[in-house]
Each structure stands twice: as C-alpha cells, then as structure tokens.
Amino acid sequence: MATPANVVEKFSSKVFHNYGTVELSLSKRERRLIMSYMYVAMISLLVGGLMGLLQVLARSGEFELPWGINYYTILTVHGVILALVMTSFFIIGFQNALMGKTIGFSKKQLNWAWVGFWIMLIGTVIAAVTILIGKANVLYTFYAPLKAHPLFYIGITLVVVGSWVTAAVNFRQFYLWKKAHPNEKSPLLAFMVIINMLMWCIATIGVATSMLIEIIPWSLGYKNTINVLLSRTLFWYFGHPLVYFWLLPAYMAWYAIIPKVIGGKIFSDSLARFSFILFLFFSIPVGLHHQLTEPGLDSTWKFIQVILTFMVVIPSLMTAFSMFATFEITGRKKGYGGLFGWLKHLPWKDVRFLAPFVGMLAFIPGGAGGIINASYQINTMVHNTIWVPGHFHLTAATTVVLTFFGIAYWLIPHLTGRKLTDAVNRLGIYQTILWGVGMTIMSTAMHIQGLAGAPRRSNFSDYGGTEQAAEWGAYQMAQAVGGTILFFAILLMIFIFIKMIFFSPKGEQEFPIAQEEDHAEPTPKWTENWKLWIAITLVLILFAYTVPIMDVIQNAPPGSAPFDWPIGS
Amino acid sequence: MHLHKYEKYWLGAGIVGLIVFLIILGFGAFYLGTHPQSHGEIIDPENIEANDAFKPENRGLTKVDEGRYVLNIVASAFNYDLGTDESGAPIKNIEIPAGSKVLVQATTPDVIHGLNFAGTNINMMVEPGYVSTMEVELNNPGEYTLVCNEYCGVGHHLMYGSLEVVE
Numbered sequence: 001m002a003t004p005a006n007v008v009e010k011f012s013s014k015v016f017h018n019y020g021t022v023e024l025s026l027s028k029r030e031r032r033l034i035m036s037y038m039y040v041a042m043i044s045l046l047v048g049g050l051m052g053l054l055q056v057l058a059r060s061g062e063f064e065l066p067w068g069i070n071y072y073t074i075l076t077v078h079g080v081i082l083a084l085v086m087t088s089f090f091i092i093g094f095q096n097a098l099m100g101k102t103i104g105f106s107k108k109q110l111n112w113a114w115v116g117f118w119i120m121l122i123g124t125v126i127a128a129v130t131i132l133i134g135k136a137n138v139l140y141t142f143y144a145p146l147k148a149h150p151l152f153y154i155g156i157t158l159v160v161v162g163s164w165v166t167a168a169v170n171f172r173q174f175y176l177w178k179k180a181h182p183n184e185k186s187p188l189l190a191f192m193v194i195i196n197m198l199m200w201c202i203a204t205i206g207v208a209t210s211m212l213i214e215i216i217p218w219s220l221g222y223k224n225t226i227n228v229l230l231s232r233t234l235f236w237y238f239g240h241p242l243v244y245f246w247l248l249p250a251y252m253a254w255y256a257i258i259p260k261v262i263g264g265k266i267f268s269d270s271l272a273r274f275s276f277i278l279f280l281f282f283s284i285p286v287g288l289h290h291q292l293t294e295p296g297l298d299s300t301w302k303f304i305q306v307i308l309t310f311m312v313v314i315p316s317l318m319t320a321f322s323m324f325a326t327f328e329i330t331g332r333k334k335g336y337g338g339l340f341g342w343l344k345h346l347p348w349k350d351v352r353f354l355a356p357f358v359g360m361l362a363f364i365p366g367g368a369g370g371i372i373n374a375s376y377q378i379n380t381m382v383h384n385t386i387w388v389p390g391h392f393h394l395t396a397a398t399t400v401v402l403t404f405f406g407i408a409y410w411l412i413p414h415l416t417g418r419k420l421t422d423a424v425n426r427l428g429i430y431q432t433i434l435w436g437v438g439m440t441i442m443s444t445a446m447h448i449q450g451l452a453g454a455p456r457r458s459n460f461s462d463y464g465g466t467e468q469a470a471e472w473g474a475y476q477m478a479q480a481v482g483g484t485i486l487f488f489a490i491l492l493m494i495f496i497f498i499k500m501i502f503f504s505p506k507g508e509q510e511f512p513i514a515q516e517e518d519h520a521e522p523t524p525k526w527t528e529n530w531k532l533w534i535a536i537t538l539v540l541i542l543f544a545y546t547v548p549i550m551d552v553i554q555n556a557p558p559g560s561a562p563f564d565w566p567i568g569s
Numbered sequence: 570m571h572l573h574k575y576e577k578y579w580l581g582a583g584i585v586g587l588i589v590f591l592i593i594l595g596f597g598a599f600y601l602g603t604h605p606q607s608h609g610e611i612i613d614p615e616n617i618e619a620n621d622a623f624k625p626e627n628r629g630l631t632k633v634d635e636g637r638y639v640l641n642i643v644a645s646a647f648n649y650d651l652g653t654d655e656s657g658a659p660i661k662n663i664e665i666p667a668g669s670k671v672l673v674q675a676t677t678p679d680v681i682h683g684l685n686f687a688g689t690n691i692n693m694m695v696e697p698g699y700v701s702t703m704e705v706e707l708n709n710p711g712e713y714t715l716v717c718n719e720y721c722g723v724g725h726h727l728m729y730g731s732l733e734v735v736e
Binding site: 070071072137139143145146228229232268270271274291292293294295296297298299302303306307310313314317318321325371375376377378379380381383384385452453454455456457458459460461463464466467468469521524555556557558559560561563565566567568 | 570571572573575576579580583584587590591594595597598599603604605606607608609611612613614615646647661679680681683685687688690692693694695696697698699700701702712713714716717718719720721722723724725726727729730731
C-alpha cells in the first residue's frame with residue numbers, strides 16, 4: 001500500500017504547487033517607465049484619431065482637405081500611428097506593468113527596458129517626420145515597389161528593434177524567476193506576456209529580414225531591384241501575428257484581470273495557458289491568407305495556410321467559454337439564480353468591466369467577419385474592399401482598443417498614485433457608449449459598402465459617374481457620421497486621461513489581478529515545456545512557409561526598380 | 570487538465586462545425602474548381618510587350634469564339650489600358666453579352682494594383698512580374714465599375730473604367 005507521502009510525491013511531480021499569485025508593488029522607477037509608454041500611446045491616439053476624422057470627411061466627398069494636404073499622407077499617418085505605434089507602446093507598457101507586478105525588475109533590467117523605450121521612440125519620430133514631409137505616402141503596409149524615403153523604413157525597423165530589447169528583458173526576468181522557483185508555476189500573467197513576446201519575436205524576424213536584406217538597401221540605391229512578392233510574403237508572415245500581438249494583451253485582461261474586477265476567480269489556470277500556447281502555434285504559419293488573390297503563389301499552399309488559420313477557432317472558443325463561465329459562476333456564488341439571472345450581478349456601472357465587455361461583444365461580428373475573410377475563395381468577394389477595414393475596426397479598433405481603455409481606467413491612476421473617481425467612471429461609461437455607437441455606424445456602413453464592391457484605401461472618387469459609385473457615396477456619408485462620433489469619443493478619452501493623470505484625488509487605485517479558486521485543480525507541468533512549444537511553433541512555420549518561399553525565390557520574375565513618383569515625392 | 574462537461578460539448582460542436590466548414594471550402598475549391606487566381610506566369614515588368622497579350626494592338630476585349638472573349642488589361646499608375654477604338658481614343662467602357670465566358674488577363678509595368686470589377690468575381694491583385702488571370706462567366710446584366718482596390722499612389726482613386734453586361 002502506498003503511503004500518503006508517496007502519493008503526494010507522485011502527484012506533485014506532474015503538477016505545479018499552487019502558492020497563489022504573489023503581488024509585488026510597482027516601484028517609482030517602474031511606474032515612470034510604464035507611464036512613459038502610456039504617454040506615447042495617448043498622443044498617438046489623439047493624432048491618429050484626428051487623421052481618422054479628416055479621412056472620413058474627405059471620403060464623403062463633401063469636404064476638401066485644407067492646405068493641400070494629401071489624403072494618402074493622412075491615411076499613412078492614421079495606419080502607422082494607430083496600428084503600429086499606439087498599439088505597440090500601450091502593449092509593451094502594459095506588459096511591463098504585468099511583469100513588474102508579478103516578477104519585478106532589477107535595476108539593470110529596468111535600465112535595459114529604458115533603452116528599449118528610447119529606441120522605439122526615436123524610430124517612431126524618424127518615421128513620423130518622413131511621413132509628415134510627404135516622403136512616405138506608402139501606407140503602413142509599405143508595399144514595394146512603391147518607395148518611401150529610406151529613413152521611413154529605418155525608423156520602423158528601430159521600433160521593432162526597440163521592442164526586441166524589451167522582449168529580451170522580459171525573457172531574462174522570467175528565466176531568473178523560474179530558476180529561483182523550480183517547483184512553482186510561473187505567474188499566469190507573466191506566462192502570457194512571455195507567450196506574446198515569443199510570438200512577436202518570431203514574427204518580426206520576417207519583416208526585419210525583408211527590411212534589412214531587401215527594402216533598406218534597395219531604397220538607398222545599393223540594390224537596383226527588389227523581389228516584390230518575397231517582400232510581400234515576408235510582410236504578411238509578420239502581418240497576421242501582428243493582429244494577435246494586439247489581441248493577446250486584451251485576452252490577458254479578460255482571463256486574469258476582469259474576473260477580479262467582477263469579484264470572481266480565474267475559471268481555469270491551465271485552460272488559459274493552453275489557449276495561449278495554441279495562439280502561439282497558429283498565429284504565424286498563416287500569413288498567405290492575406291495574399292489569397294495574388295498571382296505568384298500556389299493554390300495548394302494557400303489552402304493549407306487557410307486550414308492552419310482556422311485552427312485559432314479552437315482557442316477562441318475556449319476563451320469565449322471561459323469568459324462567460326466566469327461571469328456565471330461569479331453570479332451564482334453571489335446568489336443570483338435562474339438561467340440568465342447571473343447576468344444581473346455583473347458590474348455594468350463599472351467602466352473597468354463595461355468597456356472590455358463591449359469589446360467582447362464586438363468580437364462576435366468581428367470574428368465572424370474574420371472567418372469570411374480567411375475563407376479561401378469567399379475572400380475574393382471582399383478582398384481589398386472597404387469591408388476589410390470595416391472588419392478590423394471591429395476587432396482591433398473596438399475589441400482591442402476598448403479593452404485597453406478598460407485597462408487604462410485603473411492602470412493610469414495606479415501609476416500616478418491617484419484614484420479612479422465616480423465622475424471619471426461615469427465619463428468612461430459615456431465614452432464606451434459613444435465608441436460603441438460611432439463604431440456600429442461606421443463599421444456597418446463599411447461592411448455593406450464593401451459587399452457592394454467599394455474599394456478600401458481610396459480617396460473620394462465618382463469613378464466616372466457609375467451608378468455603383470453613387471450608391472457607395474451614401475455609405476461614405478454614414479461613415480463620416482460614425483467617424484465624427486468616434487473622434488468626439490477620442491477627445492473625451494483624452495480628457496479622461498488628463499483628469500486621471502493630473503486632477504484625480506491622490507490615493508491607491510487597485511491593480512486587479514485575479515486569483516484561482518482555493519481548491520482549483522493544479523496546473524500540469526507540461527504547460528511550461530517551453531522548448532517543446534518553441535519547437536512546435538518553428539516546425540509549423542517551416543512546414544507552411546518553406547515551399548512557398550522557395551517557390552517565390554526560384555521562380556522569381558525580373559525584379560522591380562523603386563518607384564517614388566506615384567507617391568508624389 | 571480538466572475540461573468542464575459543457576466546455577467539452579461547446580468545443581466538440583465548434584470543432585465539428587469547423588471540420589464541416591473546411592470540407593465545404595475544400596469541396597468548392599478542389600472539386601468545383603473555384604480557386605482565387607494562383608500561380609500566374611511571369612513576365613518582365615520592364616518589357617511587358619514581350620508577351621503577345623499585352624502588345625498595344627491586343628489590349629482590350631477580343632472575341633475568340635461564340636460567347637467566348639479575352640480581355641487583356643494593362644494596369645499602370647494611374648490608368649487602366651483597355652485598348653483603343655477605331656479613332657484611336659482610349660476605351661473606358663466595355664460591353665459583353667450576358668452569358669459570355671471571359672478570360673481576363675492583366676499585368677503592370679510599375680507598382681501593385683488591385684483589379685476589381687465591383688460586383689463580379691473578377692477581383693485579383695496585379696503585381697509587377699506576374700500575369701494575373703481569371704476566367705469568369707458573366708450572367709447578370711448590369712453595369713460594373715472597374716476600380717483599383719490596392720493602393721498604388723496618390724492617383725489611386727482615379728483609376729477606373731466600366732463593364733456593361735448586356736442582354
């Protein structure tokens with residue numbers, strides 16, 4: 001008969017001890033670092049939002065841009081500053097807050113984190129200047145052979161390099177923590193940060209390779225021609241995981257912060273970790289689904305990557321289940337019965353919950369639209385129509401952004417040593433509603449207009465006066481209405497930020513981190529088999545990309561010379 | 570790792586739905602043959618006329634047989650070259666009888682374009698170095714706007730033409 005001690009021994013060798021998540025307090029220097037990221041994100045939001053307003057007004061055909069400003073300069077600023085700058089600064093700042101709260105920074109690590117911040121900021125400023133002087137009207141995808149000023153590419157590359165420095169710091173923090181705590185599971189939020197940064201580092205290798213060996217030498221004149229399809233394929237190898245790099249921090253908040261905000265516990269630590277591992281596997285080997293209508297790629301490999309794309313449905317369903325399970329369990333514990341009675345317990349008047357919740361709702365049509373986009377032949381119906389920006393204004397600009405706002409309502413006062421007041425909370429609720437209404441109008445108009453064939457990324461045009469173009473015009477007006485509402489929502493958000501930074505009363509705002517149930521099932525040790533997770537990720541990438549990339553290189557047409565006159569420079 | 574009973578049902582239904590969905594996509598693609606354009610032939614972007622289809626005299630619509638047409642298009646910043654009429658003026662509007670089969674072939678001497686006859690299945694990227702091709706059957710009468718739907722420069726929205734499918 002086995003002794004109890006043996007049983008415990010055998011049991012514990014496969015699972016982690018659970019000591020609960022230790023919460024550290026953020027030091028003054030850590031707070032200053034994180035706030036620096038937040039300032040850049042806020043300024044980006046304001047600038048990007050203003051560009052969005054000018055865009056919808058210009059495209060309605062009723063307004064002309066003042067001072068001869070080019071529509072496509074504005075479109076480039078809007079895309080670069082919101083999709084690349086605001087997101088990455090907010091995310092890295094937030095992730096550093098999570099690392100500081102669960103693992104902590106040494107003095108040296110913090111210095112390196114500052115190095116990462118400055119490299120990113122310098123890169124941003126360099127790229128911004130080239131765009132603002134009209135030398136980089138290439139949009140945030142900078143498709144060759146359109147050629148921007150070389151400093152535009154160098155600036156963007158620096159942003160990526162800066163993010164790598166922070167990733168290295170985060171990996172180092174995590175590694176040292178694991179070494180010091182051999183039999184403990186890593187803090188859930190730190191685990192999630194590491195998954196996201198791993199995905200980011202593996203994905204950015206694509207765009208960095210393209211920049212360093214193709215685009216930058218070509219834009220400087222050291223190389224005469226470029227392999228256009230290779231640069232596009234490497235871009236989209238990075239471009240799809242980029243959207244998961246935005247989404248996973250929102251999921252971190254959904255899995256491990258929202259439960260605390262609503263007064264509940266984490267639904268399942270192991271499931272949360274497992275879904276993040278699946279996102280790591282299936283975010284990268286899927287970029288060809290952005291290139292379905294391109295001539296130079298083989299249909300079989302396109303289809304294979306479509307199948308891999310759809311694998312993210314599984315962790316997405318797991319996430320949806322976990323969210324609503326947490327809501328229901330928490331409600332029932334509080335004594336709300338009935339089939340849907342538990343919905344009543346949810347803190348609808350707490351903006352820290354409401355904003356992310358509206359984000360979750362937007363993900364239902366957003367996710368459904370994404371399924372359509374990735375559906376191989378169905379993609380032809382919507383490819384490059386304005387349906388596509390309609391889609392990602394639901395997923396990125398609503399699900400992700402509203403969750404980020406939901407985080408900011410407690411994170412910023414926490415960092416500035418102030419309280420989230422009732423007045424700010426109320427303003428936040430108005431902000432969320434305004435955003436929801438504005439986006440519903442704008443995104444619905446874009447979706448319908450896209451199904452009617454209207455192109456994306458285009459200034460107003462009557463296309464020679466066709467009936468179709470006149471029909472699109474009506475939706476472009478609706479877009480302008482929605483976009484204007486959104487701009488007011490952004491102004492309100494900036495006002496809220498200023499209130500939270502400078503004017504709210506001093507105090508200690510809670511940094512909500514959810515705990516597991518007291519008798520939660522222990523997390524199996526295999527969840528932290530990092531070598532295996534990285535190996536599987538790389539094998540999937542090699543499987544999905546080796547043949548297509550060899551094909552693109554071996555069967556390449558004559559390369560393309562740079563073209564700068566089409567962008568007006 | 571423990572999965573809640575309802576979560577098993579939820580994921581099970583989701584995964585079955587996903588498999589059925591992928592089988593339908595695969596059936597449409599590989600059995601019925603509805604692929605997006607793929608694997609176009611290559612061409613020298615600085616000498617597109619080396620390919621017969623893009624010689625000036627072959628651009629635009631050509632009837633090859635009863636109910637069968639070829640439409641050769643050169644997309645460039647910021648114009649669609651759909652050939653010229655008898656007087657030598659550029660054609661901007663193309664007419665095709667309903668029920669015709671049309672093979673669309675396109676290429677570009679400069680940057681990336683997105684060739685789309687809005688409202689039809691003809692939607693394909695046009696990239697320097699490649700010939701984009703797609704064969705469609707045009708059955709529904711009406712006017713379809715030819716637009717460029719991939720950003721190609723500051724005159725991107727000024728690239729257009731139209732296609733009329735007539736009874």
